[in-house]
Amino acid sequence: MEYADLLNAGVYFINKGLLNAFKIGSIYALGAVGITLVFGILRFAHFAHGDMMTFGALIAFAGTVILRNLGINTEPIPTGLLALPLAVAATIILALIIDRHVYAHFRASKSPPVVFVMTSIGVTFILQGIIRLVGGTGDRQFFFTAVSNGESIREDKGRWLVKFDWLRDHFDGFTQKLVITMPQLWLFIFTAVALVGLHYFLNHTRTGKAMRAVSDNEDLARISGIDVGRVVKVTWVIAGTLAAIAGTLLAMDTQYKPILAFNLLLPMFAAAIMGGIGKPFGAVAGAFIVALAETFAVFDWRPIAGYLFADRFDMTASMALVPAEYKLAVPFAILVLVLIWRPTGIFKGQVL
Amino acid sequence: MNPANRSRVVIATALIIALFLAAWFMLSPVTALLYLSTGLATAVIVLGLNIQWGYAGLFNAGILGFIALGGYAVMWVSVPPVPEAIAAGGAGLLSVIVKLAVTAICIWVLHLAAKRLPINLPVWLLRTLQVSIALAGYIWMKTEFVIAVEAIETADTLDQTMKGFIGGLGLPVLLGWAVGGVFAGIAAWFIGKVTLGLRSDYLAIATLGIAEIIRTFLKNADWLTRGTLTVSPIDWPVPTPREMNGMLESGLEINLKWLGISAEQTATAVGRGLFIAVSAIVLIILVLMMERALGSPWGRMMRAIRDNEDAAAAMGKNVVRRQLEVFVLGAILMGIGGAMLVSLNTLFDPSSYHPPRYTFLIWTMLIVGGSGNNLGAVFGALFIYMLWEMSEPIAQFLFFGGADMLTALIPGFEPPVDLASRASQMRVIVIGVALIATMRYAPKGVIPER
Structure with missing residues (x-):
């Protein structure tokens, strides 16, 4: 075994394993924080959260196309990022409209949580329909340039990559690539900024403290003079913002599709419940745990075994613990285990 | 029947008949019969959900899993090895x-x-x-x-057409319907053991996840289900339209012209009519059984548990055990319904099971129809299913009309090429609006529980 093999194995592990886990973990975190805030303050599982993410991605895509057609190009910052504020604003407005016209009625009539869940399923239907109606049913690439005569020319995706080449110049036999795409880089930046900002907001501002108070005990908060209606609005603003960011960056990194976020719903719920309902930073921890577990359960260890113990293994069969098709089973298994053995989550959230 | 409900039942029946006739004349008689038989099979599923939710208050968001298991069972029983x-x-x-x-x-x-x-x-x-x-x-x-x-x-x-999987048992298809119920019931017992006792939201999330896993398994276990290659044909308990055609040619002449059915469609229409008769008999037997159960001491106990779990537990009722019973019973009906659907389509395609169609649409049917009430469940199934099917041609009509108008009015306007597939999304919106509107303005559904 040589240093190069060790390096190859390590870089493969980081690139295909850790980086992937952190990417999907960031997406889950942004979604799960929104879910846990809604769960804690409005007290129901918001099934339409995934579609809010897709909605944000769709608006960002529309904005990107418009910006491209105006001839705006801000290399090295992806054009999609310029459209992000638009997506965030649209998703916030959407969330507030839904709350005002759908959930507010049931809140006023003190309906049981089941009614809210059912209603949010109805909202999912409507959002899914609208998303497909407006955005079509096909997949869409963010990195296409629309040319004026109606044809699209594919942009070089390579220019959105950040490559770490210096290792290759310093070691013989180093073949693995360490590549981060631009959207991934921005995803990490946004996640970090959003979470730090949220931490500051919840702990150091009046509104943030009011939110935590409502989450802990709504009636007590109300008689202490907290404007619960305003807290609910702020909750939707935060949830909508994070959902739009997550949806847009995920769509930029892979592609936009109408079912972008449906499969994210279960891992995000798993993360939120695991972190303890009403605990945003628990949800973040839960998101990264779920993402790591899921990524490494379907991670194929073959190349690493090949580098480290060349020829001593049968390399024909995949060395993943779980076949990739059953990826969704991993967050689900985590969810069930948490629900059975520690329903309050690992960070002692509320029991609803 | 509650006299206050009588007028609602009449209106509900009239609505279904109106939609059925609309399909009959706007599309074709054979299509209308297809919608009716799909609606009847779906009614069995909604009946199952009504037992779980309407009788016992269990929030099952994994209906799709039981339907898919039922579908697999009928394929496995009826297809030759x-x-x-x-x-x-x-x-x-x-x-x-x-x-x-x-x-x-x-x-x-x-x-x-x-x-x-x-x-x-x-x-x-x-x-x-x-x-x-x-x-x-x-x-x-x-x-x-x-x-x-x-x-x-x-x-x-x-x-x-049979390459790539181990096949089935080659037994009569009606047995497959029953086995569909058994499979779904066994799965429900295990799922219920793990998830019952969770709070309603958590139960919903957990069952949603299990359904996704069942679906993934059936889709990827090619050796068992042929996966994306699909298995076809699945038999009918009555002569299929193709067999009917042969029978008609060999001398059994039926003239259905007076119903507006052309000679070419006669065989299909008679076959579908027979299938509808069998489905209706199954549905009626199941409704009667469920009505008996609901009226029995067991049914009263279930409703007591639903309305106040703590009080029922204090009275000495074993709440979790009763809920497990009801969960399994409901799942059995879902499995039978799923088997009927696969049999009807003569095709088992595991990748066709999508949550909006097979979980949330079923929920909408029950909520709109009136949960806790078997008649309401059947009405909801037939009405919402036909609404679901009919909203597509109506939306297509409106969309293409609108696109033509816009093209004429605005120079340079080009309608999107995938207009048809976009129009088909309208039905999802219609169902969502129907669900929310019912929750808001008629929380007990069109035919409320007595």
């Missing part, structure tokens, strides 16, 4: 099953031993032991399983 595949991989598969059984028995014996024997085994040690046995069993059988599956999937068969 594939001898070449069994010769290639049957022995290996049998050995895998034996190994799995041995593993399961070991875990079970350990469980019993910890419970009955006077040794004081800490729970964590017991669980660790059981998990390690499970893991060991998994590794023990994995290689053999992969080889057997490979052999089955690549075995050469005479009949190319």
